[in-house]
Amino acid sequence: xxxxxxxxxxxxxxxxxxxxxxxxxxxxxxxxxxxxxxxxxxxxxxxxxxxxxxxxxxxxxxxxxxxxxxxxxxxxxxxxxxxxxxxxxxxxxxxxxxxxxxxxxxxxxxxxxxxxxxxxxxxxxxxxxxxxxxxxxxxxxxxxxxxxxxxxxxxxxxxxxxxxxxxxxxxxxxxxxxxxxxxxxxxxxxxxxxxxxxxxxxxxxxxxxxxxxxxxxxxxxxxxxxxxxxxxxxxxxxxxxxxxxxxxxxxxxxxxxxxxxxxxxxxxxxxxxxxxxxxxxxxxxxxxxxxxxxxxxxxxxxxxxxxxxxxxxxxxxxxxxxxxxxxxxxxxxxx
Amino acid sequence: xxxxxxxxxxxxxxxxxxxxxxxxxxxxxxxxxxxxxxxxxxxxxxxxxxxxxxxxxxxxxxxxxxxxxxxxxxxxxxxxxxxxxxxxxxxxxxxxxxxxxxxxxxxxxxxxxxxxxxxxxxxxxxxxxxxxxxxxxxxxxxxxxxxxxxxxxxxxxxxxxxxxxxxxxxxxxxxxxxxxxxxxxxxxxxxxxxxxxxxxxxxxxxxxxxxxxxxxxxxxxxxxxxxxxxxxxxxxxxxxxxxxxxxxxxxxxxxxxxxxxxxxxxxxxxxxxxxxxxxxxxxxxxxxxxxxxxxxxxxxxxxxxxxxxxxxxxxxxxxxxxxxxxxxxxxxxxxxxxxxxxxxxxxxxxxxxxxxxxxxxxxxxxxxxxxxxxxxxxxxxxxxxxxxxxxxxxxxxxxxxxxxxxxxxxxxxxxxxxxxxxxxxxxxxxxxxxxxxxxxxxxxxxxxxxxxxxxxxxxxxxxxxxxxxxxxxxxxxxxxxxxxxxxxxxxxxxxxxxxxxxxxxxxxxxxxxxxxxxxxxxxxxxxxxxxxxxxxxxxxxxxxxxxx
Numbered sequence: 001x002x003x004x005x006x007x008x009x010x011x012x013x014x015x016x017x018x019x020x021x022x023x024x025x026x027x028x029x030x031x032x033x034x035x036x037x038x039x040x041x042x043x044x045x046x047x048x049x050x051x052x053x054x055x056x057x058x059x060x061x062x063x064x065x066x067x068x069x070x071x072x073x074x075x076x077x078x079x080x081x082x083x084x085x086x087x088x089x090x091x092x093x094x095x096x097x098x099x100x101x102x103x104x105x106x107x108x109x110x111x112x113x114x115x116x117x118x119x120x121x122x123x124x125x126x127x128x129x130x131x132x133x134x135x136x137x138x139x140x141x142x143x144x145x146x147x148x149x150x151x152x153x154x155x156x157x158x159x160x161x162x163x164x165x166x167x168x169x170x171x172x173x174x175x176x177x178x179x180x181x182x183x184x185x186x187x188x189x190x191x192x193x194x195x196x197x198x199x200x201x202x203x204x205x206x207x208x209x210x211x212x213x214x215x216x217x218x219x220x221x222x223x224x225x226x227x228x229x230x231x232x233x234x235x236x237x238x239x240x241x242x243x244x245x246x247x248x249x250x251x252x253x254x255x256x257x258x259x260x261x262x263x264x265x266x267x268x269x270x271x272x273x274x275x276x277x278x279x280x281x282x283x284x285x286x287x288x289x290x291x292x293x294x295x296x297x298x299x300x301x302x303x304x305x306x307x308x309x310x311x312x313x314x315x316x317x318x319x320x321x322x323x324x325x326x327x328x329x330x331x332x333x334x335x
Numbered sequence: 336x337x338x339x340x341x342x343x344x345x346x347x348x349x350x351x352x353x354x355x356x357x358x359x360x361x362x363x364x365x366x367x368x369x370x371x372x373x374x375x376x377x378x379x380x381x382x383x384x385x386x387x388x389x390x391x392x393x394x395x396x397x398x399x400x401x402x403x404x405x406x407x408x409x410x411x412x413x414x415x416x417x418x419x420x421x422x423x424x425x426x427x428x429x430x431x432x433x434x435x436x437x438x439x440x441x442x443x444x445x446x447x448x449x450x451x452x453x454x455x456x457x458x459x460x461x462x463x464x465x466x467x468x469x470x471x472x473x474x475x476x477x478x479x480x481x482x483x484x485x486x487x488x489x490x491x492x493x494x495x496x497x498x499x500x501x502x503x504x505x506x507x508x509x510x511x512x513x514x515x516x517x518x519x520x521x522x523x524x525x526x527x528x529x530x531x532x533x534x535x536x537x538x539x540x541x542x543x544x545x546x547x548x549x550x551x552x553x554x555x556x557x558x559x560x561x562x563x564x565x566x567x568x569x570x571x572x573x574x575x576x577x578x579x580x581x582x583x584x585x586x587x588x589x590x591x592x593x594x595x596x597x598x599x600x601x602x603x604x605x606x607x608x609x610x611x612x613x614x615x616x617x618x619x620x621x622x623x624x625x626x627x628x629x630x631x632x633x634x635x636x637x638x639x640x641x642x643x644x645x646x647x648x649x650x651x652x653x654x655x656x657x658x659x660x661x662x663x664x665x666x667x668x669x670x671x672x673x674x675x676x677x678x679x680x681x682x683x684x685x686x687x688x689x690x691x692x693x694x695x696x697x698x699x700x701x702x703x704x705x706x707x708x709x710x711x712x713x714x715x716x717x718x719x720x721x722x723x724x725x726x727x728x729x730x731x732x733x734x735x736x737x738x739x740x741x742x743x744x745x746x747x748x749x750x751x752x753x754x755x756x757x758x759x760x761x762x763x764x765x766x767x768x769x770x771x772x773x774x775x776x777x778x779x780x781x782x783x784x785x786x787x788x789x790x791x792x793x794x795x796x797x798x799x800x801x802x803x804x805x806x807x808x809x810x811x812x813x814x815x816x817x818x819x820x821x822x823x824x825x826x827x828x829x830x831x832x833x834x835x836x837x838x839x840x841x842x843x844x845x846x847x848x849x850x851x852x853x854x855x856x857x858x859x860x861x862x863x864x865x866x867x868x869x870x871x872x873x874x875x876x877x878x879x880x881x882x883x
Contacts, residue, residue, distance in 0.1 A: 027838055033849055034849065035849070053838035053839050054838060054839060055836060055837065055838050055839070055840070056833075056845075056849070057833045057834050058833075058852075059571070059575055059720050059830070059833070059834065060574075060575070060720055060723065060724060060834045061834075062578075063574075063580060063724055063727070064727055064834060067724075067727040067728055067731040067754070068727070068731060068734075068751060068754065068755065069731065069735065070735075071734060071735060071738050071748075071750060071751055072751075073750060073751065073755060073838070087578055156562070158572055158576055163576065192481070192562050193562065194481055194561075194562035195562075196852070202456065203455075205456070206455045206456050206472075207471050207472065208455060208472060225855075227857065322577060325572075325576050325577060326384060326388075329384065329385065329388040329389050329572075330388050332388065332389055332392070334389075334562070334564055335389060335392050335564060
């Protein structure tokens with residue numbers, strides 16, 4: 001028995017492997033889920049012969065990159081939220097990418113002034129309303145109105161998507177007013193914040209609440225899901241604040257790691273991700289709004305109509321992030 | 336006293352052993368030390384903000400969750416072990432190993448399945464509404480699973496097998512004559528259990544309870560799913576929300592000290608009773624239980640198996656039947672291979688280390704002999720992601736150093752050989768689950784009578800000979816159990832492997848997690864079943880071995 005154990009232990013020593021840094025490869029650290037980006041990577045490999053290696057994690061990618069420092073194998077980072085991009089930038093983990101192809105594809109307000117990060121898609125933080133309520137024109141501010149007491153559902157206030165929304169409220173209304181608003185919303189919650197964005201739509205379907213906060217693309221994805229379609233059928237998707245500043249938007253984005261070992265391949269992948277083909281895939285596969293002008297939205301997303309987006313800069317939203325978090329703690333939003 | 340029997344002398348050998356053991360302990364303790372160190376530089380401002388807002392509630396949730404889960408696990412696991420041992424339960428032969436199976440169910444998975452089942456839109460409530468013609472949530476009351484209580488029950492349902500398994504082993508090593516003796520003194524069987532048996536299995540109960548406690552407190556995925564905010568919530572919030580790793584480390588340190596405090600307190604209060612007796616099959620004839628009692632005991636054991644394993648498995652099978660295809664299966668086999676590979680290595684390494692630490696505690700003359708065992712167990716209470724960060728901080732500099740040396744000699748850059756490969760994943764598993772191997776083997780060692788060692792010694796056997804010829808054969812069940820427990824835990828582990836894995840490396844747990852986090856477990860049901868099955872194989876295999 002002991003012998004077997006020793007043999008097995010020796011296996012460990014020889015198992016150290018899978019170090020990748022060949023020239024025709026590019027390494028991606030992704031906050032985005034593999035099944036969203038993998039179809040695109042496959043297309044990219046097909047066209048260029050460059051292999052894409054991915055590791056996906058929601059938590060701690062920035063720290064892993066920071067700890068790995070100059071020896072990090074990472075070339076590209078993909079994120080689902082503006083604050084992650086800015087965090088990476090603040091920690092000086094990124095490098096500027098000067099590419100006319102990229103600059104030409106992404107509108108200036110959706111990329112960093114110093115070319116360190118770039119948006120790939122935008123998504124709206126919508127308010128879903130129960131069909132039984134009929135047509136409603138809502139502002140985010142309305143969620144605190146007493147008439148919605150016990151009728152609102154949301155995921156954790158501290159989820160990056162909600163924090164960004166609260167940060168935009170801070171930017172528009174200041175800290176004190178935002179706190180008041182948060183207290184009002186909390187007062188109106190039908191249940192403790194829980195689950196994810198889809199779960200809130202499900203809750204409307206179940207009559208547990210009438211209004212829910214959620215990202216735009218989930219609506220499309222639920223409609224295309226066998227089981228979740230009935231949930232989506234129970235709600236209308238609303239673009240908030242259309243009579244005034246416009247709906248809050250967030251972005252998914254990309255950046256090149258400061259010590260990227262495969263810069264040429266990395267640049268090729270970044271340029272591919274803003275190409276018409278890839279942008280079309282973002283639109284179709286994940287129902288997001290492509291950043292590249294001229295790329296069509298998916299027919300379904302298009303059917304939700306035009307909307308006005310809040311033109312608050314992404315950097316401003318990121319700046320108010322910490323205040324937003326502290327306010328969420330202060331009103332004990334999740335408790 | 337044992338050291339006198341063995342008669343080791345202080346020598347160069349002793350010193351070398353001491354150094355080697357210290358080094359191993361230090362290596363395993365490194366992440367904890369790094370965590371403490373980084374936590375020491377936490378800015379006070381954020382901490383005081385948290386203290387004034389959410390932390391008291393989080394703390395109270397944490398304490399209650401830990402307390403509830405430990406109590407429920409002791410109830411589930413302790414009672415089922417006692418019942419099976421003393422009563423002629425129907426299907427006992429199956430129950431003996433069926434009761435282990437909930438261990439193969441990851442807590443985050445069972446949490447998902449049960450909320451799905453008991454939710455407003457779930458099968459149960461739909462059925463009730465259809466039957467009684469209720470229209471809305473206001474028409475009736477139904478318990479809410481997404482509460483502190485719900486989380487406690489669900490977590491206990493998959494953790495109680497620790498208590499069951501360790502208690503069962505302890506019971507089997509007890510001398511039935513003890514109970515007989517107490518009976519002959521006129522003590523009733525149940526009082527006998529309380530007065531004689533319980534004190535004797537208390538060490539086993541304590542070890543398993545501390546495992547359950549640590550596992551519970553380090554959990555994040557499950558409590559998040561149940562929307563119960565605990566200290567781990569605060570750790571993740573400060574780190575990922577406030578981008579303040581130092582405060583996150585400080586909070587994790589507090590959590591660890593909390594666990595440490597409880598465990599030490601328990602050890603101090605435990606009487607010095609040492610269970611030492613011959614291993615004799617117990618006669619169940621000692622008890623003439625009331626029919627009702629027997630019925631209750633049988634139902635109790637079977638219900639645990641159903642709720643902790645059979646029902647969730649059935650739910651998974653239904654999902655897999657509806658949603659899976661053969662293509663998925665071949666992908667899953669590869670991924671499953673990865674899981675088995677890393678979990679197998681981790682279990683083996685942990686087992687070897689645990690043998691070293693437990694024997695050192697038993698044989699060494701030094702006053703420190705307890706420390707390696709205790710210190711190397713601490714990793715269990717660290718949330719996986721925090722542990723992963725600490726490992727990156729530990730191995731990062733070593734990797735840098737390796738690369739710098741390579742550069743100095745004009746060699747090809749080796750890259751991150753420690754922090755960027757499976758090594759880091761395996762190391763994380765070993766640190767995290769060392770406590771299980773340590774606890775199990777140590778309990779086993781304590782139950783081997785000193786007489787045997789005396790006898791071996793009197794026959795002129797040396798240290799290694801005693802170890803190899805007396806201890807290891809007798810310890811075989813404990814060793815197997817230890818390996819199995821670490822293996823199953825490593826198969827289920829999620830946060831550390833998620834963050835530490837190399838490129839293109841997927842395990843079953845990371846695969847399922849991605850689908851769960853998108854409310855699409857249906858697509859991953861087959862993968863979930865595989866986790867359970869791969870966990871089952873060693874359980875069943877071990878069980879057969881033990882029966883022989």
